[in-house]
Structure formats: structure tokens, C-alpha cells
Amino acid sequence: MVENTKSIDRVAGLILALGMGFVLLPLVVALVTATQAYETVLTGGLSWLPGDQLLVNIARVFEETALPGQLVNSFVAAMLVATLKCLFAFMTALAIVFFQIRWGGALFALTLVTIMLPLDLRVITTYQVAADVGMPVNLVLDVFGIGPLMRLSVLDTWFGLAAPLVAHGTGTFLFRQAFLAMPRDLPRAAVMDGAGPVRFALDILLPLSRAPLIALFIMMFLGGWTQYLWPLVAASRPDMQTAVVGLSRLANDMPGAVPDYPLIMAGALVVSAIPLAMVALLQRFIVRGYALSEK
Amino acid sequence: MLALFPQRWLAFALILPQTLLIALFFYLPVYLAFYWSFTLERPFGGGSEFVGLQNYARVLADPEFWRSLRLTFVFMVIGSTLAIVIPLILALAADRHIRLSQPARNILVWPKGVAGASIGLVFVFIFNPFLGLLAPLNAVFPGIWNPRIDGADAFTMIVVAHVWGGIPFNFVVLLSGLQAVPQVLHRAAALDGAGPWRRVRDVQLPLIAPQLFLTFALEFTESVTGAFGLIDSMTEGGPGGSTTLLVYKIYVDGFRGYDLSGAATQTALLMIFVLILTAFQFLVLERRVRYER
Numbered sequence: 001m002v003e004n005t006k007s008i009d010r011v012a013g014l015i016l017a018l019g020m021g022f023v024l025l026p027l028v029v030a031l032v033t034a035t036q037a038y039e040t041v042l043t044g045g046l047s048w049l050p051g052d053q054l055l056v057n058i059a060r061v062f063e064e065t066a067l068p069g070q071l072v073n074s075f076v077a078a079m080l081v082a083t084l085k086c087l088f089a090f091m092t093a094l095a096i097v098f099f100q101i102r103w104g105g106a107l108f109a110l111t112l113v114t115i116m117l118p119l120d121l122r123v124i125t126t127y128q129v130a131a132d133v134g135m136p137v138n139l140v141l142d143v144f145g146i147g148p149l150m151r152l153s154v155l156d157t158w159f160g161l162a163a164p165l166v167a168h169g170t171g172t173f174l175f176r177q178a179f180l181a182m183p184r185d186l187p188r189a190a191v192m193d194g195a196g197p198v199r200f201a202l203d204i205l206l207p208l209s210r211a212p213l214i215a216l217f218i219m220m221f222l223g224g225w226t227q228y229l230w231p232l233v234a235a236s237r238p239d240m241q242t243a244v245v246g247l248s249r250l251a252n253d254m255p256g257a258v259p260d261y262p263l264i265m266a267g268a269l270v271v272s273a274i275p276l277a278m279v280a281l282l283q284r285f286i287v288r289g290y291a292l293s294e295k
Numbered sequence: 296m297l298a299l300f301p302q303r304w305l306a307f308a309l310i311l312p313q314t315l316l317i318a319l320f321f322y323l324p325v326y327l328a329f330y331w332s333f334t335l336e337r338p339f340g341g342g343s344e345f346v347g348l349q350n351y352a353r354v355l356a357d358p359e360f361w362r363s364l365r366l367t368f369v370f371m372v373i374g375s376t377l378a379i380v381i382p383l384i385l386a387l388a389a390d391r392h393i394r395l396s397q398p399a400r401n402i403l404v405w406p407k408g409v410a411g412a413s414i415g416l417v418f419v420f421i422f423n424p425f426l427g428l429l430a431p432l433n434a435v436f437p438g439i440w441n442p443r444i445d446g447a448d449a450f451t452m453i454v455v456a457h458v459w460g461g462i463p464f465n466f467v468v469l470l471s472g473l474q475a476v477p478q479v480l481h482r483a484a485a486l487d488g489a490g491p492w493r494r495v496r497d498v499q500l501p502l503i504a505p506q507l508f509l510t511f512a513l514e515f516t517e518s519v520t521g522a523f524g525l526i527d528s529m530t531e532g533g534p535g536g537s538t539t540l541l542v543y544k545i546y547v548d549g550f551r552g553y554d555l556s557g558a559a560t561q562t563a564l565l566m567i568f569v570l571i572l573t574a575f576q577f578l579v580l581e582r583r584v585r586y587e588r
Contacts, residue, residue, distance in 0.1 A: 008491050012388035016395040020395075023402055023462060024402065029421055030417045045423070045425065046421065088312045088313035089313065091309040091310070092313045095309035095310045099300045099303075100300065100301050100303075110322075114321045116570065117569060121520050121562065121566060124546075124555065125324035125328045126324040127549075166316050167317045222407060227410075228527070229523045229546070244524075248415075248527065252531075261420050268413045268414075268416055271413055272413055279405055286407060
């Protein structure tokens with residue numbers, strides 16, 4: 001900084017300490033409570049003294065609840081969201097930027113509109129579409145007086161959990177920016193050397209877009225994992241629900257005046273362990289992902 | 296656009312998967328919401344009939360709808376402001392390159408890895424009137440804090456959890472804006488006698504206007520829809536509907552009340568609300584943002 005301002009730096013340090021305290025507070029409460037016995041919480045309430053029941057509570061999460069299977073659902077759905085999103089967005093941006101298509105601009109604009117109206121907003125009708133993905137065909141058939149062909153539902157499937165989240169324009173936007181920022185002569189040189197579109201995409205474009213690709217993948221994985229409203233309605237069978245939904249159902253369905261907080265907190269730790277570890281360890285990609293989304 | 300490759304069919308194949316998904320899971324649902332708002336939909340696929348503006352008349356005459364819309368608006372204003380001002384203060388502090396800056400830049404992003412619906416459960420425990428952090432306060436002043444009975448307490452609780460979840464994105468974006476402010480400007484302003492506070496106001500804030508605009512633009516939409524997980528895990532819309540934001544009311548009407556037409560009509564109205572908000576931001580606010588440095 002410019003001048004020697006010890007007192008201001010001290011205030012800044014205090015602010016940062018408070019901020020970190022605020023972020024860590026619920027995480028520490030969850031961790032400490034997960035180590036206690038139900039009776040301790042019932043009589044003493046929230047306490048900062050760690051108990052010795054952590055492994056017991058975590059074992060109960062895995063034995064007494066449906067969360068283990070739901071963790072698998074979360075993982076598969078988040079991987080599906082991230083993989084499909086990266087792949088399809090890369091393909092679309094490739095076509096828009098490097099191919100001679102006249103309607104590229106219109107297509108891009110129509111893709112960007114999706115950013116303005118998030119899935120949570122249109123969940124009612126998206127649910128109806130997911131319950132009958134042949135709806136467009138059926139609507140056309142209906143005009144000609146032919147009855148609906150069949151109802152194909154993707155509810156209670158991994159694909160159904162992931163697909164509506166993939167129908168979003170951020171990735172396309174991101175890749176388009178990355179492609180346009182590359183030197184113009186690069187693709188021209190590749191074409192001159194006889195590279196076709198496939199070779200160009202795989203051997204030149206893909207390695208050069210590694211950084212935004214990884215950032216997008218991580219962001220989409222985290223988004224898919226922590227999604228709530230869509231998986232809540234898209235999966236009605238407990239064995240198809242995601243872990244975040246399962247945990248919330250577990251807490252809501254608990255009998256008695258005081259829920260089994262140690263079990264819930266242990267569940268919250270189990271459910272958040274994978275994404276939280278990713279955030280803490282893959283920090284720089286997340287910062288990069290955020291930085292890309294602002295351009 | 297560079298338009299290097301002439302292969303039409305390949306280009307078509309490349310855009311097909313994502314375009315199909317967007318058509319099916321974005322444009323069709325948006326269309327359906329507006330279409331259903333003009334029809335009476337029977338649950339379980341029992342057919343539908345055109346009813347004109349009847350659904351709108353019914354929704355707009357419903358005081359519950361107006362209450363939810365007002366709560367959505369209040370939440371948007373209070374929630375987004377706090378969810379930006381607090382990360383802004385943290386970013387200003389972290390930009391001073393003190394010892395705590397490095398750990399803060401890591402830890403403040405952690406909420407990104409925790410679902411709103413999960414952290415909501417933890418906050419419910421923290422804010423529990425008899426077991427939580429404020430229980431001692433209740434012992435001294437009985438009934439001063441009870442989010443299960445007092446709507447304002449419940450609303451506060453959700454705002455706190457919302458701010459918690461909003462820290463990562465807003466902090467990272469605002470800090471990256473602050474770090475891009477050239478040191479030369481700081482020195483020049485300091486030479487001219489501007490103290491640290493003056494520099495925040497007259498150098499840093501104007502220069503991060505694009506980042507502030509971006510965080511506000513995204514935070515507004517996020518606060519309209521993103522509170523669902525918090526509401527469902529913390530208050531379920533209560534007590535007495537005092538935390539039933541519109542996004543939660545739509546869910547309850549549509550999935551528990553099977554009032555598809557009413558839910559679709561409210562969806563249509565909420566979409567219009569969000570679109571007007573977005574248009575307002577880009578037409579009015581963004582003009583005041585200068586991008587060049």
C-alpha cells in the first residue's frame with residue numbers, strides 16, 4: 001500500500017477474521033455437533049465441546065439412512081451435468097465461431113436467453129415436460145387428430161436429474177469468448193496445413209481451451225451437486241433422490257420436538273464433503289471460473 | 296466469427312444436442328407456462344380448456360400472491376444489498392495484502408461447496424430459540440427470538456443464510472476488480488492528499504463499477520429464485536406465510552395443491568418480473584457504468 005497505515009491494516013485484519021468466522025461458524029457447529037450424542041444436545045443445546053460420537057454418528061448416516069445410495073446419485077448426476085455441459089457447449093461454440101453458418105448469431109442469442117430465466121423459475125412446466133419428453137411430437141400429432149403416441153418420462157432417472165441443468169447457455173458463452181480471444185491466424189494456419197474441422201477441434205482448439213474447460217467442469221459439477229429444487233421434484237423415489245434432497249427430507253420427516261441434530265449434522269458433513277474438498281483444493285479453478293463468467 | 300469451415304451438416308450436428316436440450320427443457324417450458332396461464336389445466340392430464348384471462352384475474356385478486364410478491368421484492372432488496380456490501384467490505388480488506396488475505400481468499404469461497412438446503416439445516420440449529428446460539432438471550436428476555444413464531448425472525452434467519460451462500464461469487468468478482476485497479480492511481484491519489492477512505496470512495500468504487508454491476512445483476516435474479524432451498528429447509532414458508540417467497544408459493548401451489556394453472560400463471564408473472572428487472576438493469580444502470588480504464 002501507499003502509506004504506512006498500521007491501524008487501517010489492523011481494522012482490515014479484524015474484518016477478514018470476522019468474515020472467515022462467519023463462513024466457518026456453521027461448518028464448525030456442524031462438525032462439533034456431529035461429534036456429540038443426541039442426549040447431550042437435547043439437554044445442553046448447542047455446545048462447543050467436542051464429544052466422542054463422531055464415528056458413531058457417521059456410521060449411523062451410512063447404516064440408518066438412504067444417504068449412501070443418494071450420494072451415488074449426486075455423483076452421477078453432477079458428473080453427467082458437467083460432462084454433457086462441457087461437451088455440448090464446446091461443440092456449439094465451435095460451430096458458431098469456426099463454421100460458415102448464417103444463423104449463428106441468432107442461435108447464440110437464443111442460447112443466451114436461457115441465462116435470464118433459471119430452472120428454479122420454470123420448474124412447474126419443466127417438470128411436466130420431463131414427465132412426457134415426447135410432448136412436442138404429441139402436440140404435433142394432436143393437431144392432425146392422432147392420439148398421443150406414448151408418454152416417455154425421464155423423471156426418476158439420472159438423465160432426468162441432469163438434462164434440464166445442461167439446457168443453459170453459460171458454457172457456450174464461455175467457450176465462445178475463449179475461442180474469439182485466440183490469435184486469428186492460428187486456425188487459418190491449421191487449415192492451410194490441411195487440418196479438417198475435426199482435427200482442428202481436437203488437436204488445436206481443445207488443448208488451448210484446457211483452462212476454461214476445467215473451470216467450467218468444476219463449476220458445473222458443484223452446481224449439479226448442490227442443486228435442490230429440480231432434483232426435489234424430478235425424483236420422487238428415495239433411491240433416486242440426490243443426497244442434498246435426501247438430507248433435507250431426513251430432517252423434515254424426523255419425529256419428535258427436537259430433531260436428531262447430531263445425525264443431521266453428520267449427514268450434512270457427509271453430503272458436503274466431496275464438493276467442499278473440491279472447493280478448498282481446486283480453489284484457483286473456481287476463481288478462474290468466476291472471472292470467466294464476468295466477461 | 297471466423298467462418299473457416301464450410302461443412303454445413305457437420306455444423307448442424309455440432310449444435311444439435313445442446314439446441315435440442317434447450318428447446319425441450321427451456322423454450323417449451325417457458326411457452327407452456329404462458330400457454331397454461333390462459334387455460335384451465337386439470338391435474339393428472341385430465342384435459343384443458345381455454346379460459347382467457349380468468350387465471351390472471353384469480354391470481355391478481357389473491358392477497359397471498361401480492362404478499363409473496365412483496366416478500367420477494369423485500370428479500371431481493373435487503374438480501375442482495377447485504378450479499379454484496381459484506382463481500383465488498385471483505386474484498387476491500389483482502390485487497391490490502393495483509394497476512395490474513397491469503398487464508399481469507401481460500402476460506403471465503405468454501406460456501407460454494409455447500410448446498411443452500413444443507414447449510415439451511417445447520418442455521419436452523421444455530422438459530423434454534425431453545426438450543427441454539429441465541430438461547431441464552433431468550434433465557435434473559437423470554438420470547439425475544441423465536442423464528443418459529445415470529446415472521447421477522449424467520450425472515451432474518453433466511454437473509455443471514457442467503458448472505459452466507461452469496462459470499463464466494465461476490466467476494467471473488469469484487470476482489471478481482473479491486474486488484475485490477477492500477478497501483479499508480481493509488482499513489483497519485485495519495486500524493487494529492489487523499490486518505491485511504493477517500494480513495495475507496497473516489498478511486499476504487501468507481502473503477503470497480505463493472506464488477507459491482509455484474510454482481511448486482513446476477514444477485515437480483517439469484518435472490519428471486521435461489522432462496523428456495525433455504526426456505527424449504529429452514530421455515531417451509533412459515534410462520535404464517537411470512538417467508539413464502541413467490542418461488543416457494545409456486546412450488547406449493549403446483550406440487551402440493553395441484554393447481555397447475557395457478558402455478559403456471561404465477562410462473563409467467565414471475566418471469567415477466569425478472570425480465571423487466573434484467574431489462575431495467577441493462578438499459579438504465581449499465582449506461583452509468585464505464586468499462587474503459
